[in-house]
Amino acid sequence: MKSEKFKELAENRVNRVIDDIRKVANLSNKTRYEYSDTQIKKIFTAIEEATKEAKSQFQVKNDTTKKFSLD
Template sequence: MPDSAKSFKWLEGADFAAIAGAVPRLVKKCLCYLLVHYPYIRDRVDLEMEMTREEDRSKFVKLASARVTKALNDIRLIGNLANRSNYDYTSEDVTKIFKALNEEISACKKRFELSNKKGSGAQFVLE
């Protein structure tokens, strides 16, 4: 048996489900202890979280700018289909196009509205 296998021999017959369940709790307890007793670490974690939020904002701005610009260009291209000298279409076709676009815009807007409401949470009061 190789030396590396010998060092893990004590794990034979271990209840890995119990170990796996205990690990997150242990990690959380250790992290809480460090954050409470070592202000430097707490300040460092706060700084890291702040940097992450800035990075998230930067990513959002970059992706939103690119995607909205692309969507606007694609909508302009759809508008080019209105040229009757090049295309034949019915009023039902136009209605279907704008219905699909409006439905997708509404769904997208609703996703933003719902993500903003998650933090507020509805309150229930019995009187």
């Protein structure tokens, strides 16, 4: 049940993200839009950071906090 719900939601959300990325790519049409290299870098930095953050949520969480010890 949970895996079915995950699959359903994941497929819908990932397809929506892919569609939105294609819409961002449509902004590359220089006959319709004017933009700077700085703006493009900001866009893709934001996308990459959001992707990295989302991916990290799926990583196995290890207890990396250091414990105090006098030994």
